[in-house]
Structure formats: C-alpha cells, structure tokens
Amino acid sequence: MEDERIVELYWERSESAISETETKYGRYLKTVAVNILSNEEDSLECVNDTYLNAWNAIPPARPKVLQAFLGKITRNLALDRYRAENAQKRGGGEIALALDELLDVSSRESVEDSVADRTALTDALRRFLSGLSTEDRRIFLKRYWYFMPVKEISEEMALSQSSVKMRLLRMREKLREKLITEGFEI
Amino acid sequence: MITEKMLSAINDIDDEMIADAAPGSRYEKISYARKRRRIYRVASLAACLCIVVAVLAVTGLGNSRMNHAGGENSLVPKNNDSMMPGQVQEDVSAHGEKNTYPVMPSYSENEVTKDNSVDDTLVKIGILSPLQDGAGGVIEFCPKGTVPGKGFMEPSDVPEKMAVYHHEGVTTAGDPVGLDREAVSALLDTYAQRLGISTEGVTENVWKDESGKERLFSLTVKDGNTELSVDAGAGVHISMPEGSMPADVNSILELKDPVVTEYWIYSASAEKDNNGEMVYTRWLRFITDGDDPLKYAGLYERLMGSVTLHYHDYTLVTEKLGDYPVISPAEALELLKEGKYNAPAKNPETEFPGEELITGLRMEYPLSPTYEYIVPYYVFTVMLPDVDPGHYNIKDADAFVEYYVPAVDARYFESDTAIFIQ
Numbered sequence: 001m002e003d004e005r006i007v008e009l010y011w012e013r014s015e016s017a018i019s020e021t022e023t024k025y026g027r028y029l030k031t032v033a034v035n036i037l038s039n040e041e042d043s044l045e046c047v048n049d050t051y052l053n054a055w056n057a058i059p060p061a062r063p064k065v066l067q068a069f070l071g072k073i074t075r076n077l078a079l080d081r082y083r084a085e086n087a088q089k090r091g092g093g094e095i096a097l098a099l100d101e102l103l104d105v106s107s108r109e110s111v112e113d114s115v116a117d118r119t120a121l122t123d124a125l126r127r128f129l130s131g132l133s134t135e136d137r138r139i140f141l142k143r144y145w146y147f148m149p150v151k152e153i154s155e156e157m158a159l160s161q162s163s164v165k166m167r168l169l170r171m172r173e174k175l176r177e178k179l180i181t182e183g184f185e186i
Numbered sequence: 187m188i189t190e191k192m193l194s195a196i197n198d199i200d201d202e203m204i205a206d207a208a209p210g211s212r213y214e215k216i217s218y219a220r221k222r223r224r225i226y227r228v229a230s231l232a233a234c235l236c237i238v239v240a241v242l243a244v245t246g247l248g249n250s251r252m253n254h255a256g257g258e259n260s261l262v263p264k265n266n267d268s269m270m271p272g273q274v275q276e277d278v279s280a281h282g283e284k285n286t287y288p289v290m291p292s293y294s295e296n297e298v299t300k301d302n303s304v305d306d307t308l309v310k311i312g313i314l315s316p317l318q319d320g321a322g323g324v325i326e327f328c329p330k331g332t333v334p335g336k337g338f339m340e341p342s343d344v345p346e347k348m349a350v351y352h353h354e355g356v357t358t359a360g361d362p363v364g365l366d367r368e369a370v371s372a373l374l375d376t377y378a379q380r381l382g383i384s385t386e387g388v389t390e391n392v393w394k395d396e397s398g399k400e401r402l403f404s405l406t407v408k409d410g411n412t413e414l415s416v417d418a419g420a421g422v423h424i425s426m427p428e429g430s431m432p433a434d435v436n437s438i439l440e441l442k443d444p445v446v447t448e449y450w451i452y453s454a455s456a457e458k459d460n461n462g463e464m465v466y467t468r469w470l471r472f473i474t475d476g477d478d479p480l481k482y483a484g485l486y487e488r489l490m491g492s493v494t495l496h497y498h499d500y501t502l503v504t505e506k507l508g509d510y511p512v513i514s515p516a517e518a519l520e521l522l523k524e525g526k527y528n529a530p531a532k533n534p535e536t537e538f539p540g541e542e543l544i545t546g547l548r549m550e551y552p553l554s555p556t557y558e559y560i561v562p563y564y565v566f567t568v569m570l571p572d573v574d575p576g577h578y579n580i581k582d583a584d585a586f587v588e589y590y591v592p593a594v595d596a597r598y599f600e601s602d603t604a605i606f607i608q
Contacts, residue, residue: 031209067208068201075197102192121195129203141207145196148209156209160312160600163558166352166505 003066010058017058018051025067029074035147036078036095046081050074075145095147101172102144121184128178132171139164140171308508310600311350311559325536327575327583338547341515348512350594351504351560365418367402374405374416380438381424383409424495431495439497504560511595515547518564518591527566528590535573536587543569545586549593562593 001020009017029050033043050073063069082095129137139157142148150168154161365373371388378385384407391403404417411430415423424431424438436444513521521527522538546567551560566589573585592599 028208035209063201065201065205068204071204071208072197072201079193099193121191122198125192125195126199129199134206137203138207141196141199141203142209145199145204145207146209152209160310160558162309162352162507162600163312166354170354 007058007062007066010055011062018055021051021054021066021070025070028067029070032071032074032146033078035149036075036082042081043078046074046077049077053077098144098147101168121179124179124182124184125175128175136167136171139167143168304597305508305511308510308598309352311507311510311561311594311598312600325570325573325585325587327580327585330582330584332584333545339515339549344512344514344549344593346512347509348562348593350507350510350562350598352507353558353560354503354505365420367405370402370405370416370418370420373420373422374407374414377414377416377422377424377438378407378409380440381412381414383407383412383414422495422497424497435495438495507559510598512562512593513595515564518593519566521591521596522566522589526591528563536570538589539568539570539572543571545569552590564591564593565589566591 001024006017006020006024009020026047029047030043033046034040037043037046050070053073054070057073061069079095129140132140135157139153142153142156143150148156150161150164153159154164157164159167374388375385386407386409388405388407390405392400393403402418404415404421406413406415408414412424412426415421417423432438519541523541525538527538544566546565548565548567550563550565552563568587568589570585570587575581575583575585
C-alpha cells in the first residue's frame with residue numbers, strides 16, 4: 001500500500017493503519033531496533049511501541065516520508081531503552097562501537113565547553129551529508145543512524161569491509177574538520 | 187555529552203536521507219553488486235584503451251634487473267645464463283620452431299624461504315578492481331619474431347614485502363578523476379604553453395552518463411602537427427610527428443625528479459596506416475617521478491608515424507595500508523598454472539598455454555583512478571601460438587598476452603574469488 005494511503009488510514013482512525021504499517025515496515029523497524037538493542041524481545045517491544053506512538057502522533061502529524069518518521073520513533077525508543085539498560089555499565093554491541101567512532105568527531109572531554117545547540121548541529125550535519133556522494137551518505141547513515149555492523153554495510157554495498165571502514169574514517173575526519181571550521185567547539 | 191548531541195542531531199536529519207539509507211533489501215544488494223561489476227567492466231575497458239599500463243616495480247626492479255637474466259636463481263633456463271637482452275631477441279627470431287622461447291625451469295619452493303605466519307595487524311585487501319572480470323589487457327601482437335617481454339626478474343630481486351595502497355576516490359572510467367571543464371581547460375592551457383602551441387579552436391568531446399546527462403570527456407586542440415588532448419581524468423595526451431618530440435620530454439612534463447626507464451613491450455595499434463598496413467606501437471620510455479611508484483608517464487611511438495606522450499597529471503590520493511608479504515616468482519607461476527590470474531576475457535584462446543611459452547616476467551603496480559587498491563602484481567608475458575593474427579586482420583605478427591598474478595600473499599585478500607577469476 002502507498003504511504004499516503006496508510007497515513008490516511010491513521011487520519012481515519014482505522015486500526016488497519018497499524019496492520020498495514022506492520023506489513024510494510026515491520027521488518028525494517030525491527031532491524032532498526034535490533035541494531036541498537038541486539039535483543040529480539042526488546043526490539044519487538046520497541047516496534048510495537050512505535051505503532052502506538054505513530055497512532056498517537058498521526059494526526060496531527062502528516063509525515064511526508066512515513067518510513068523515516070517511523071524509523072525515528074523506533075530509533076528514539078530503542079536508544080532510550082539502551083540508555084536505561086546501560087546507565088550503570090559500559091554497553092556493548094554495535095551501538096557502543098558506533099558511539100566510540102563518533103567520539104572521533106566529538107570528544108568527551110570537550111563536552112562542558114561545547115556551545116553547539118542541537119539545531120545548529122543538525123543543520124551542519126545536513127550540509128555535511130548533502131555534500132557527500134550518495135553512496136558515502138548511505139554508508140554514513142547506515143552506520144550512525146541505523147547502527148548497522150560494518151560487515152552488513154559492506155555486504156549491502158558490495159564493498160570490502162576495509163573499504164567501508166576507510167570511508168567511514170575519512171568521513172568522520174571530514175565532519176570533524178567541518179564542524180571546527182564552522183565554529184563548533186568539539 | 188556532545189556525542190549525545192550528535193546522536194540527536196543525526197536523528198533529526200532529513201527524512202529522505204534516512205529513508206534512502208535504510209537497511210537494504212535483497213534487491214539493493216544485487217543492484218549494488220551489478221553496478222560495481224558494470225563499473226569494473228567499463229573501467230577495465232578504459233584501462234585497456236587509454237589509461238594506464240604499468241609502473242615498474244618498486245625498489246628498482248627496473249631495466250638493470252631485467253638485463254641480468256641468468257643468475258643462480260634466474261628463471262631463465264640455465265642454457266641461457268649468459269644471454270643478454272639482445273641475444274634473447276635473436277634466440278627467438280626463428281619463431282615457430284620447437285623450444286624457440288626461453289623455457290621457465292621448474293623451480294623448487296625450497297629456494298625461497300617464507301615466513302608462514304600472518305601479520306594480523308595488516309588490513310585485509312578487498313576487491314582488486316578492476317583487474318578482474320576479464321580485465322588486464324587484450325590479446326596483443328608483436329612483429330613476427332620479436333620478443334614481447336624482455337627479461338626475467340630474479341627471485342633474489344623480489345623484496346620480502348611490498349607496499350599496498352588504498353586509493354580513495356575510486357571512480358568510473360570516462361570520468362575517472364572527474365575534473366570540471368574549468369580544470370580541464372586550465373590543464374590544456376598549461377600544456378599548450380609548455381608546447382608553445384595555440385589554444386585556438388579547442389574542440390570539446392562529451393559523453394552521456396547513466397542518467398543521460400552530458401558530461402565533458404576531453405578538450406582537444408591541434409596546432410600544426412601537434413595535437414594536445416586533456417581528458418576529465420587529467421590525462422594529457424600529446425601527439426606529434428616522429429622526430430618532433432623533444433628528446434627530453436620532461437621539458438613538457440616538468441617532473442621534479444624524473445627517473446627514465448626504457449620500456450620494451452611491443453604492442454599493436456588498432457590503427458592502420460594510409461596503405462592499410464598494421465601500424466605497431468612500442469613503448470619507448472617509462473618515466474616515474476622520483477621513487478614514487480604511483481606517479482608516472484609513458485611515452486610510446488608508432489614504429490611508423492607519430493609519437494605520443496601520455497601522462498596523467500594527477501596524484502592518486504592513497505593511503506598506505508602496509509607492507510605486505512610477497513610471494514615468490516615460483517609461487518606466482520604455480521598460481522598462473524592453476525588458472526589463478528587476471529587476464530583478458532577468459533576464453534579458450536587466452537588460456538595460459540604453458541610455461542615454456544613465457545617470454546618475460548616483471549613486477550608492476552597497475553595504476554588507475556578506477557582502482558580501489560594499488561597492489562603489486564607479477565606480470566607474465568606469454569606467447570599464444572594458437573591465436574591466428576590473421577583472424578584479427580593482422581599480418582606478420584605473433585600473438586601474446588600478459589597474465590597478471592597478484593604478488594601479495596593470498597592470505598591477505600578478503601576473498602579468493604574476488605582476486606582470482608576462474
């Protein structure tokens with residue numbers, strides 16, 4: 001079913017909106033959650049919560065890109081759950097690795113000095129991502145938005161793992177330089 | 187923590203970008219794999235046609251070594267121990283007779299001791315695009331009775347380890363570096379100035395990419411008998427009549443530290459002269475800049491007619507992955523015999539015909555902006571007695587081919603199948 005029609009079902013308060021969402025995006029959303037939580041049961045709970053959140057958000061929301069709208073909800077729910085579960089211990093899994101990589105861009109030590117607000121940072125990121133090739137942008141987002149393991153990215157993109165790692169390293173360096181150039185204290 | 191801010195900031199980026207990067211379906215995997223194979227095919231074609239042939243191996247595997255065929259460990263047969271390059275050519279002039287070509291002797295693995303351990307700190311090398319899927323050159327032809335490959339490197343000349351580079355910015359052929367028109371035009375002006383020719387009447391060659399968008403391929407200008415062409419891959423091609431090319435081509439190239447090496451490969455141009463005769467081309471000189479194996483120029487001449495200078499005025503942006511263990515020539519020969527090589531599109535005609543037909547062995551770093559990894563290769567030059575040059579409308583010629591065998595220990599490749607086309 002077309003996304004527009006699914007959104008209409010939400011607006012019509014038709015419960016089939018949920019089942020249609022599940023049919024079309026259930027697997028995708030589970031992937032988003034599993035990459036963060038590495039746990040099947042927790043991930044399914046996140047996905048179910050996503051449907052509930054979507055039900056509550058639409059209306060009034062009328063998402064243009066339903067997939068990303070849902071994906072963001074799942075990602076936030078999964079990250080919240082991840083934070084709660086790892087509040088007292090150093091987390092493992094893919095997200096921990098990805099976060100460690102992001103520390104290349106934004107060091108922990110400089111946190112207190114940072115004045116970058118979220119909107120400005122998002123804008124800077126958007127400009128950075130827009131300047132990348134489509135392929136590099138996909139790789140970057142697969143890693144840092146979807147927290148996909150490098151191995152899976154390499155398989156999807158038909159690249160070697162070393163090539164993916166190398167590209168990610170280059171992009172992180174480039175992002176770091178860009179943020180510094182734009183006045184972010186990192 | 188700013189990492190948290192970064193996470194949030196990434197979360198808020200455009201929905202279209204997020205959806206576009208969604209974990210792929212099976213279709214996406216297939217489409218990427220297909221796209222890459224297509225790129226490799228295009229790239230390899232371009233490599234065959236115009237871009238890059240080779241750089242002599244690092245650490246001075248140059249002419250001097252080639253000329254020293256016949257040491258204790260030489261791959262040249264013992265009865266040729268005293269043979270000098272000229273004599274090699276003389277020996278094979280009677281093409282067609284039994285044992286005409288230098289025979290590669292059987293070679294004991296004990297002669298080269300190798301450390302069997304694997305250095306885990308070295309990054310595995312990925313796909314060696316585009317020296318796969320039929321890439322690596324075409325069937326070539328040399329004037330009948332000549333030797334297409336001159337000399338055999340000696341096992342003792344092979345270093346234990348050689349550098350492998352990862353090349354950023356791998357791009358497709360036709361737009362290998364992707365200079366814009368302004369940059370191409372600037373290069374054209376630079377070389378026209380060095381040549382002392384006018385840039386009046388520049389012609390523009392374009393091509394269409396997959397989306398149908400017209401893109402610049404090259405700018406060409408002709409002044410008198412000199413033709414200068416610069417392509418979007420920063421390739422500079424200068425043709426002029428025989429005898430007109432300056433003896434010191436570095437007056438044109440302006441390399442900081444030119445190292446000139448005589449080249450020895452004959453190959454046939456696809457062109458015919460005004461009389462319809464095949465015009466052979468021959469690489470004359472090979473020029474590298476200092477010790478950098480990734481910076482080079484090639485000069486070749488048509489044995490009749492013009493001389494052309496090819497140079498790529500760019501530096502590949504590479505990162506050295508590390509120094510990798512190199513296999514011995516004997517091991518490379520075994521791989522060749524097992525069919526583990528890259529060569530022209532594999533078919534019965536280009537199957538490795540046997541070691542007795544090997545006429546040369548050297549090492550190279552095949553280079554191109556389209557290559558993701560810059561890896562040293564053994565290059566075996568081999569005669570193809572079963573190929574009929576007449577089938578290709580070429581008279582009085584012998585056919586040969588070059589087989590590329592990766593010189594890096596296969597344990598450092600991510601996938602055997604990515605390297606060896608069976």
